[in-house]
Amino acid sequence: MAGVKALVALSFSGAIGLTFLMLGCALEDYGVYWPLFVLLFHAISPLPYFIAKRVSYDSDAASSACLELAYFFTTGIVVSAFGFPVILARVAVIKWGACGLVLAGNAVIFLTIQGFFLIFGRGDDFSWEQW
Template identity: 80%
Template sequence: MLRWRHAGGKGLSRVTSCSSARGSNCSALLRRSTLWWLLELPFFVMAPCPNRKALVGLSFTGVIGLTFLMLGCALENYGVYWPLFVLIFYAICPIPHLIAKRLSDDTDAASSACRELAYFVTTGIVVSAFGFPVILARVKVIQWGACGLVLAGNSVIFFTVLGFFLLFGGGDDFSWEQW
């Protein structure tokens, strides 16, 4: 069992394991070290992050988009939860781009066929996410007001995903050659 101690404002430092001869004293130290860890948690979370404002902004816009989606489902006049199936489109939207980013070779200046196929599949997913609520509204499963709220949520969410890839997708330092 390892113990941690507070290192005078420098965070937590590891101490050797406690002996079994001091049994109750060891558990008290462990409880106290857990308390120090909980007290230090906000400082670990607030560590310097170069893109913190961008990440907070993207989180905020994502919440706004999901709020539009939930309003389109849960308002008393609408009350139908079929539009929540667009969450599947939100989840699978970045997958083709991530796969193509790993498989394609970035050494050539021209675009590769793998990357072009990923753009095509991603475009199909985005168009399907916008078409799904329209089809539901046309067959009278949902009302047109709910369709408008879901389409507004789709716009905000997909611009958030685009913003994430523009801000954080460019500098990938990970390479398989490191293994």
């Protein structure tokens, strides 16, 4: 039952993050939908970790070069997701208020993704791998 509560909490926080992102795009003062390209960063951010876990599955090692490279690429994707709205605001494509809402949405969504991996990535009885 604890896994179901965690899944509901993670989905609620993901919905809050997406709400911030949509508010940054759709409010009447802003009305520009360029920040929605951040969703691409949200979609591809877990991919390097998934690939590294699939390629170098070693249960006794705490770390491997492949896994460290995946962390590096994931960090680059996350930093790019935070930098993209700042660059859009800097060149006056979007307003700074929209940039703030998108950055808040990014923080909530990436914390939700991290929470998912912390809760369901342990490999114990209840894990995301069984779905």
